[in-house]
Amino acid sequence: MADHYLMKLILAPHLADPVKEAPDVHKHFTRYSKGSFDGPVIKVSKTKAKISVWASHEYEDLLLRFALKNCQDEKVKVTGNIIGGINFAPLLKKLDFPESWNPVKSKGQTKNYTTEFKTAVEIETSKLLDLATKGTPYVYILLSFTSADKSIVLKIKKKPPRPSSKNPEDSSATSKLKFASLKLPNSPKLLDGLLEEIAGDFRDEIPSSWKSLILQNTYEITELELPKNKKLSSRLIRLHTLRKGILNRVIEIDGEPFKNSVAFTA
Structure with a gap:
């Protein structure tokens, strides 16, 4: 499916x-x-x-779910951001995430909510996969991690790109593909x-x-x-x-x- x-x-x-x-x-x-x-x-x-994947924004959720599904570790250490247009704290509570994952409301004119991890935070692999599956209508999960044996390496930029850019190079496929990457063992x-x-x-x-x-x-x-x-x-x-x-x-x-x-x- x-x-x-x-x-x-x-x-x-x-x-x-x-x-x-x-x-x-x-x-x-x-x-x-x-x-x-x-x-x-x-x-x-x-x-x-090895399998190598490079992707633009709006493919990072696919890479995250695929990496988590195929990671053998019970827990992973993640860095990055989770960003939503609504307060997604109730969703995190429903999925039994710790309160430290709750987002902070932005102070600017554009209203959004962000959970930021500047240093690595450990979380159960299955729990993060649950969020990456059930949270997709509400949040962008921009988190990176490396498996314990280093066979799986997921890197996602911490902020989504701007909807439009005056620089044509920013809109090129080559530039877009720098947003996220995934390395996997080939099988x-x-x-x-x-x-x-x-x-x-x-x-x-x-x-x-x-x-x-x-x-x-x-x-x-x-x-x-x-x-x-x-x-x-x-x-x-x-x-x-x-x-x-x-x-x-x-x-x-x-x-x-x-x-x-x-x-x-x-």
Whole structure:
């Protein structure tokens, strides 16, 4: 079963009520108006011994969950931030996290909540995986860790990138791929599981032997469907508006491109 929002969107592109049925998918589209937009990008390379993944923002949750699922340690030491637009302390309490994980409200005009770990903090692997699964509709978990045997190394930047940049280089795929990285030991099981999460819709195109692939996503938003409740605040109207359009995916496998397009409502 797919965990990442893009594979969820591909498997169920037209839910009756995406806001309620797939909040972890819907949250990624609330900032878009009509038009063409760049989505996330991810790259995978492999040698006989190692799998290397580089990813932009909005793929870091996939890397985190995959790293935790395949980490043999009962506990991991993490650094970084957890950022949300709402106070996620009740969620942490429900998942039995210590109070030291509770977020601090920002003082600026933009309201957000952040839990920051400048030095490494130990947490149960299963508990963090629970948060990384159930918390995706509400928070961005920007945490890094290395397994005890150093076979798994996850690095995620502590702050999400700005939505837009005046510097074109900041928007290039090469620059975006610096946001998160994951190193894993190469095995058929790990590689197959990773490819299913990242590119399940391209499994027939991926050959048995390859060295590197890169997957880029773009959105064509063609219609905005406003909520029926007109009494909502302007902020809630934006958050409850549905986006209709086309998800375009291009995967290059050792330089050879393949495309897939999916009409969606999110």
